[in-house]
Amino acid sequence: MELFRSHVLVCGGTGCTSSGSDLIIEQFEKQLADHDLENEIKVIRTGCFGLCEAGPVVIVYPEGTFYSHVKPADVKEIVEEHLLKGRVVRRLVYAEKGEHPDAGKPLDEISFYKHQTRVALRNCGVIDPENIDEYIAFDGYMALAKCLTEMSPQEVIDHIKAANLRGRGGGGFPAGNKWQFAANSKADKKYVICNADEGDPGAFMDRSVLEGDPHSVLEAMAICGYAIGSDEGYIYVRAEYPIAVERLKTAIKQAREYGLLGKNILGSDFSFDINLRLGAGAFVCGEETALMASIEGKRGEPKPKPPFPAVSGLFAKPTNINNVETYANVPPIINKGIEWFHSMGTERSPGTKVFALGGKINNTGLVEVPMGTPLRTVIYDIGGGIPKNKKFKAVQTGGPSGGCIPASLLDVPIEYDSLIEIGSMMGSGGMVVMDEDNCMVDIARFFLDFTVEESCGKCTPCRLGTKRMLEILNRIVEGKGEDGDIERLERLARTISSSSLCGLGQTAPNPVLSTLRYFRDEYEAHIYEKRCPAHHCKSLVHLEITEDCRGCTACARVCPVGAISGDVRQQHHIDIDKCTKCLSCIEKCRFNAIIKV
Amino acid sequence: MKSLEELKEIRQKTLDKINMRKEDKEEAVRVVVGMATCGIAAGARPVMIAFIEECAKRGLRHVQVTQTGCIGLCQHEPMADVIIPGMEKVTYIKLTPEKARRIVLEHIVNGRPIAEYAIGSQEDA
Structure with a gap:
């Protein structure tokens, strides 16, 4: 039977895979076979759904039921109850804080998703990234076809320019202008590079796009190749992203088999092919000149600019280099047009931006919001606020190149220029939230x-x-x-x-x-004052036992250096000269009687 | 692949299979089959498979075949609801795979509910 009555989507992103989604898929296949349902129900491994906090995540269509924190042992129940008898397993349905699981809201009404607009992540968690047919069904390669059949290379560049797509890698340089420079350079050979060397601590936007929707990057690179007159592309991706690398390999192979990469694409006289290069993980190789040196097999060190890559880049040929997320925006811009793109975001920064939310926040994960969304919306409405009722202190954007934004500026709209004005930067999109305990x-x-x-x-x-x-x-x-x-x-x-x-x-x-x-x-x-206001820096705090101590002796027993003394049922005391501030006593104390001062 | 037409063909073919996951899917016709113990015992599975196969054969990608539990009329199983937007819900009872195929053709494709299979008519009889 070709048509399946139900699709079970299991997240195969890095987050959910490391918490066991492979075993869940295995269990589903086994359980479906046991119940003779394998011809009725299809199990699909998708890319990241974004809500990594709730992983492993399973979605059952056509109902769109959103199961979170699924364990392999739960699969039997989902198959027997939901898939066989049509009864949703309430206890596994994702529920927002303080909400009864029976609510079982549809996906797009959950606050985490409600405020998001997914462009670069449009297919992540929706399609099977290892099946080119599914990408095609969601309008995949239609943009490339449109460019090849209806548009001249200059028209493609003008379109991207008019859309004012700005580089999503952090700098915010208009992609259309980059393409124009590369197109203007005359040479017998030109290159298109995709920068997938995502190195900021806490950032995983590009990884998720590559894992969840690799074809969108391939398609956009081919479009860029057509626009600037190049027939060869390179994707420089970190070797630490094994799932992304595997899916890219599969995607390139499938695109070649379909003739969407290779010679005379779609019967035109345009040819384009893509190579993969794995980076060893040096942060500096995210810098474009260092990245190109690394592809050439040289030491990954930057070179002075000019000459810019558009004039003399990879192997001294004109080269266009964009980031993964920038490319992922290209096909929808071609398909849906400039007006659609301008309907999102701000005047100076149209479109959306993906952020990796991490640190002291309830919903760690991947979010995509229109440019100009206030930080407050991202942190409180989507991110669900700070855990343990702690106070928000700052958010760090832009990784090691960015800066910290304090609570007083939470209502600043997120876009390239406004973030630079307040001393931070967009960066590639890492967002690390800090609470009162962070120094x-x-x-x-x-x-x-x-x-x-x-x-x-x-x-x-x-x-x-x-x-x-x-x-x-x-x-x-x-x-x-x-x-x-x-x-x-x-x-x-x-x-x-x-x-x-x-x-x-x-x-x-x-x-x-x-x-x-x-x-x-x-x-x-x-x-x-030799004081750490957040009580974080070890050298500047010492521990004290307060009057709340009941003298249970738990702390004295756990202390590795014997710094705690006291009689049973009497308040204990810490010898601050002996104390190494390992904090084991604080963890052990059941009366919160040990404090940092 | 050498032409845009081929690309569009693949697109259409796959779309039929995964329409249920699209955000802007066409408004769906739902066929809800009773698949509790009573339904399964009375033979609901072949009925449901007949629904799915018939829809697949006719390329009816806007039809979702789902299941539900027992609604308390166990003596009438296998049962199924056909819900077409803008039309009244029809509950069919004592179904067989053959009846299911006829319902797809008459009710879903041609828009004419089959009164003789529906719940009211048989109770009166």
Whole structure:
């Protein structure tokens, strides 16, 4: 039987796969076979649904029932109750906080999805990424066909320009202009590159697009190839993304079999093929010139610009390089038109942006919202707020190149220009939420630690400057900060950002500068009062047992260094000279009687 | 693949199979088959399969065949509701695969409910 009465979609993104969705699929196949349903019900492994917090996620169509936190042992019940008898398994249905599971809202009414507009993620979690037919059914390759049959290369470029699609990798440079520069360069060979070297800590937007909808990137690269006059493309993807790499391989193979990549695509005289290159995970290789050096087999180090890649890029040929998410936006723009694209987002930044929500937030996961959406909507309405009733302190956007945005600026619309105005940047879309327990000096130190580690070492300001900044920050969090440290940090930051060779160095001081701008008092407390206001920095806090202590002795027994003493049923005491601040006692105490001061 | 037509053909063919997942799917006709213990015992499964096969054969991609539990009229099983937007719901009883195929043709395709299979008519008889 060709037509299945029901489709069971199981998330096969990295998040759900690591929590066991493979076993769930296996169980479904086994249970369906046992109940003789395998010809009626189809199980599909999809890409990421976005709500990773609730994973592993299973959706049953045609009802659109959304099951969350599914375990392999639950599969039997879903098959016997829901698929066989049509009774939804209420206890597994996703319910929002404080809501009865019987509500069983349809997918698009759940707050997490209600505020989202999915363009780049349009097919993620909806189609089987390993089946090109399903991509085609959802208008896949129609944009490429339209370009090849109805549009000239210049018309394609003009279309992208008019749509004002800005680079989603972080910089926000208009993609149409990039394409135009590459098209204007005269050469016997040109290249199209997709930058899938997603390196920001906490960012996984590109991974999800590649895992959930690889063909959209292939199609867009072919469109770009047609527009700029190139016949060969490269996707530079991190080797740490094994699922994405596998699905890309499958997708490229299927597209070649269908003749949608290769010679004379759709009977036209346009030919285009795509190669995969795996990156070893150096952060600097996300910088375009370093990335191209890496594809060429050289050491991944940046080069001064100009010459820009559009003039002399990969193998010294004109090259267009865009990010995964930028490409994923191209086919819908061609299919649905400029007006449709402009109906979302703001005037200066039309369209949508995908963000990876992480840190101290209830709904960790992937969200796509129109540009200009206030941060508050993303964090509270979609993200579900901060866990454990803690207070929101800041959100870090843009990874190691970005900055922290404090609570007072939560209503700033998210778009390229407004984020730069407040000292952060869009970045590729990582969003790390921090609550009152996070020390902002330590956050700045963490990101600088990352850039010091990832600096390629080619230019001095980045290699030595970031190291010096890190040393000062380390001193401050250890309680050895000195008068003048803040000024030293600021001077170093200015020098590094104005004199580094590539974006990595130029933006490396941003986390420090933005935390200095909004949380200067925390730096001052560390330096002058030797105090960490968030009680986070180990050297600046000590532990105390309060009067709430019942003398149960649990803390004394767990303390690895024997720093806690006291009689049974009497208030205990911590010897702060012996205490190593391992915090095991706090975890053990059932009366919340141990506090950090 | 050498032409746009071939691409469109694949698109159409696959769309038939996965229409239920589209956001802007056509307004669906629902066939709800009683699949509780009583229904299954009375032979609801072959009936449901007949519905699915017949819809597939006729390319009726806007028809969703789903199941439901017992509604308490076990003596009338196998039963099925046919719900067409804009028309009154019709409940058919004591179905067989042959009756199911006829319902697809007469009721869903031609829009003429088959009164003799529906619940009211037989109770009166």
